[in-house]
Amino acid sequence: MPVKIQLHENDMPREWYNIVADMPNPLQPPLHPGTFQPIGPEDLAPVFPMNLIEQEVSSERWIKIPEEVLEKLLIWRPTPLYRAVRLEKYLNCPVKIYYKNEGVSPAGSHKPNTAIPQVYYNKQFGVKRIATETGAGQWGSALSFACSQFGLEAKVYMVRVSYEQKPYRRLMMNTWGATCIPSPSAETQAGRSILAQDPNSPGSLGIAISEAVEDAVTSEACGRPMTRYSLGSVLNHVLLHQTVIGLEAKKQLEEVNDYPDVIIGCAGGGSNFAGISFPFVRDKIAGKQIDILAVEPLSCPTMTKGPFAYDFGDTVKMTPLMAMHTLGHAYVPAPIHAGGLRYHGMAPLVSQLIMDGLVEPRAIPQLETFSAGVTWARTEGFISAPETNHALAAVIQEARRAKEEGKEKTILVNWSGHGLVDLAAYDAYFQGKLVDYEMLQDDIDCSLKCLEEYPKPKL
Amino acid sequence: MPEENSNNTSEIRCPRLGSPVTFSYCETESSGQPCLKCISCWTPYFDVAAALAEKLGSENLDSYFSRQPKPKVVTLIELIEKARKTVADSKNNA
Numbered sequence: 001m002p003v004k005i006q007l008h009e010n011d012m013p014r015e016w017y018n019i020v021a022d023m024p025n026p027l028q029p030p031l032h033p034g035t036f037q038p039i040g041p042e043d044l045a046p047v048f049p050m051n052l053i054e055q056e057v058s059s060e061r062w063i064k065i066p067e068e069v070l071e072k073l074l075i076w077r078p079t080p081l082y083r084a085v086r087l088e089k090y091l092n093c094p095v096k097i098y099y100k101n102e103g104v105s106p107a108g109s110h111k112p113n114t115a116i117p118q119v120y121y122n123k124q125f126g127v128k129r130i131a132t133e134t135g136a137g138q139w140g141s142a143l144s145f146a147c148s149q150f151g152l153e154a155k156v157y158m159v160r161v162s163y164e165q166k167p168y169r170r171l172m173m174n175t176w177g178a179t180c181i182p183s184p185s186a187e188t189q190a191g192r193s194i195l196a197q198d199p200n201s202p203g204s205l206g207i208a209i210s211e212a213v214e215d216a217v218t219s220e221a222c223g224r225p226m227t228r229y230s231l232g233s234v235l236n237h238v239l240l241h242q243t244v245i246g247l248e249a250k251k252q253l254e255e256v257n258d259y260p261d262v263i264i265g266c267a268g269g270g271s272n273f274a275g276i277s278f279p280f281v282r283d284k285i286a287g288k289q290i291d292i293l294a295v296e297p298l299s300c301p302t303m304t305k306g307p308f309a310y311d312f313g314d315t316v317k318m319t320p321l322m323a324m325h326t327l328g329h330a331y332v333p334a335p336i337h338a339g340g341l342r343y344h345g346m347a348p349l350v351s352q353l354i355m356d357g358l359v360e361p362r363a364i365p366q367l368e369t370f371s372a373g374v375t376w377a378r379t380e381g382f383i384s385a386p387e388t389n390h391a392l393a394a395v396i397q398e399a400r401r402a403k404e405e406g407k408e409k410t411i412l413v414n415w416s417g418h419g420l421v422d423l424a425a426y427d428a429y430f431q432g433k434l435v436d437y438e439m440l441q442d443d444i445d446c447s448l449k450c451l452e453e454y455p456k457p458k459l
Numbered sequence: 460m461p462e463e464n465s466n467n468t469s470e471i472r473c474p475r476l477g478s479p480v481t482f483s484y485c486e487t488e489s490s491g492q493p494c495l496k497c498i499s500c501w502t503p504y505f506d507v508a509a510a511l512a513e514k515l516g517s518e519n520l521d522s523y524f525s526r527q528p529k530p531k532v533v534t535l536i537e538l539i540e541k542a543r544k545t546v547a548d549s550k551n552n553a
C-alpha cells in the first residue's frame with residue numbers, strides 16, 4: 001500500500017473546472033449597491049484585469065490553464081496525495097484516509113494555486129504592479145512569491161497588529177522582493193485619515209483592503225506603474241484556480257482504484273474547500289453518493305446556521321447585497337450571541353451549493369480543532385495550520401461515525417497548509433488558554449424568523 | 460489569557476486575521492467600533508457584552524450588532540468609488 005501517491009508532471013490537469021457550468025441552480029448575481037442592478041464586468045475593471053473578470057463571470061465548464069501558468073505550478077505540483085496510515089492505525093476505525101498535501105508549496109499553503117494565475121493574467125493585461133491586503137500574511141506571502149516569479153512588483157498592506165507580531169511571513173514577502181508595509185500607512189488617503197485620528201492605530205482588514213484598492217485605482221493618476229488589486233479567496237475565479245487540487249486528487253485515487261465516500265475541507269472564504277471538492281461535486285450532481293463537508297469554526301457560523309436570502313447591508317433596508325447565507329438584518333440579537341451569528345465571508349458559490357444540498361456545512365469548536373491538529377502531528381507528523389485543523393477534526397469525527405455505523409468508508413481531506421509560522425496558536429492551546437462556547441439553537445431559530453418577510457432568491 | 464480581559468493585556472487568536480489580538484483591537488476594529496465577531500469571540504473569556512454595553516450604550520448594543528457586514532464584491536465597488544473621489548478631489552485641489 002503506497003503512503004504517497006505521486007502524479008507524473010505530465011499528468012497535471014491542463015484545465016480548471018468551472019462548477020458554474022454544472023450547478024443545478026444558477027448563481028444569484030451580486031447587486032450593485034447604487035443601482036440595484038447586477039454588478040457587471042465594467043464595474044470591477046478598475047481593480048481587476050478584464051481577462052480575470054471574464055473568468056469571474058464565465059460559465060464555460062473547462063478553462064484552459066495557460067502553459068506559462070502550468071510551468072510555474074510545476075515548481076510544487078502535482079502535490080502528493082498521502083494515505084494517512086498512521087492516523088488510521090491510531091483511530092482504529094473502518095476508514096481509509098487520504099490527504100492532499102498543499103503545504104508543499106513555496107508559501108506553505110494552497111494560496112499560490114491562485115496567486116500564480118492571477119499574477120500571470122495581470123501581466124498579460126499589461127499590469128506592472130499588484131496591490132493586496134493581508135492579515136497574518138498567508139495570502140500576502142503567496143502573492144509575493146507569484147509576483148517574483150513573473151517579475152511584477154507586489155505591494156502588500158499588512159494589518160499593523162499582525163505586522164508587528166508576525167515577522168516571519170513579512171520576511172518571506174521581503175525575501176521574494178515584495179514591499180510589505182504596515183496598514184494604516186501614510187501612503188494612501190485611507191491610511192492617512194486613520195493615522196490622523198489615531199497615530200497608533202493597530203489597523204484592521206477593512207483599512208488594509210481600503211488602502212490596497214485605493215493604491216490600485218489611483219495608481220495611474222498618481223504616476224505609479226499600472227496597478228491592479230488581487231484577492232486570495234471568495235471570488236469565483238479564485239475558487240476556479242484551486243480546482244487543480246481536486247482534479248489531481250481524482251487522478252491519484254484512480255491510480256489506487258479508490259473513490260471517496262466523504263470529502264472534507266476547511267472553509268474560511270471557501271477557496272481550498274472548493275479546490276478539493278468541486279470536481280467531486282460535479283460527480284455528485286451526476287448522481288454519485290458522496291458526503292461533502294465544509295468545516296468552519298463554531299464561533300463564526302457563516303454557513304451552518306442561516307437560511308439563504310437576499311440580505312440588506314444596513315438597518316434601513318437600503319442596500320440589497322449578494323445572495324448569501326444570512327441571519328437577517330432585522331434580527332435583534334441577544335448581545336451575547338450577536339457577533340458570531342452575523343459574520344459573513346463565505347464564497348457565494350459555496351453558499352449556493354449548500355443551499356442546493358450538495359455541500360454540508362459543519363462547525364467545530366476550537367478546542368476540538370487543536371486537539372485534532374496535535375493528534376495529526378503525533379501520528380502523521382506534519383504540523384497543520386490552525387485553519388487546516390478544522391478539516392482534520394471533521395476527519396476524526398467521520399472516522400468515529402463510520403465505526404459507530406459499522407461502515408467502511410474512504411475519506412479524502414485537503415491538508416491546506418502547514419502551521420510552522422503559527423506555533424503561537426498551538427502554544428495558547430497547550431497553555432490551556434483556549435475556551436469554547438456554543439450558541440443556543442433557540443436564539444438562532446428566533447433570529448431566522450425575522451428573515452421570513454424578505455425576498456428569497458429564485459432557485 | 461483571559462481571566463481578566465478588560466485590562467487589555469490578554470490575547471486570543473483572531474480567526475479573520477490569523478494572529479493574536481487583544482480585546483482593545485476587537486472593540487475598535489471596525490472604523491473605531493467593535494468587530495461584529497467581537498462578542499462571540501470573547502464571550503468564553505469575560506462578560507464582553509457588559510463591557511460593550513458600557514461603550515455603546517446598552518440601548519445601542521443590539522442595533523449595532525444587527526448590522527450586516529458587506530459581501531466582498533459590494534465592498535470593492537464602494538471602495539472603487541471612494542478612491543475615484545480621492546483622485547477627483549486631489550485634482551480639484553491642485
Ligand SMILES: Cc1ncc(COP(=O)(O)O)c(C=O)c1O
Pocket residue numbers: 109110138139232233234266267268269270271272273385387388416417418477
Ligand atoms: C492554510 C489555510 N487554510 C485555509 C484557509 C482558509 O481560506 P480558504 O477558505 O479561502 O481556503 C487559510 C486562509 O488564510 C489558510 O491559510
